[in-house]
Amino acid sequence: MYRRIAARRGANRAAVAVGHAILKICYYMIRDRSHYRDLGTDYFNNLNKQDIVRRTVKRIESLGFKVTLEELPAA
Numbered sequence: 001m002y003r004r005i006a007a008r009r010g011a012n013r014a015a016v017a018v019g020h021a022i023l024k025i026c027y028y029m030i031r032d033r034s035h036y037r038d039l040g041t042d043y044f045n046n047l048n049k050q051d052i053v054r055r056t057v058k059r060i061e062s063l064g065f066k067v068t069l070e071e072l073p074a075a
Helices: 002-009 011-032 043-047 049-062
Strands: none
Touching: 002 011, 043 049
């Protein structure tokens, strides 16, 4: 989360945003008397795969490369 926000807004705002998210998580855990469930390290990557692919291709093309994509067969 920090890296995603810091890339757009800067390090200080990202640190505050992460702190705010942690505070909200703690609040809801106490309120609902529940345990923390980690979503996983690649949760946000899998949430919007097409957006990530589009941005990555655009960035590579801006560096002067031609990009051709092929989808891998499902394992």
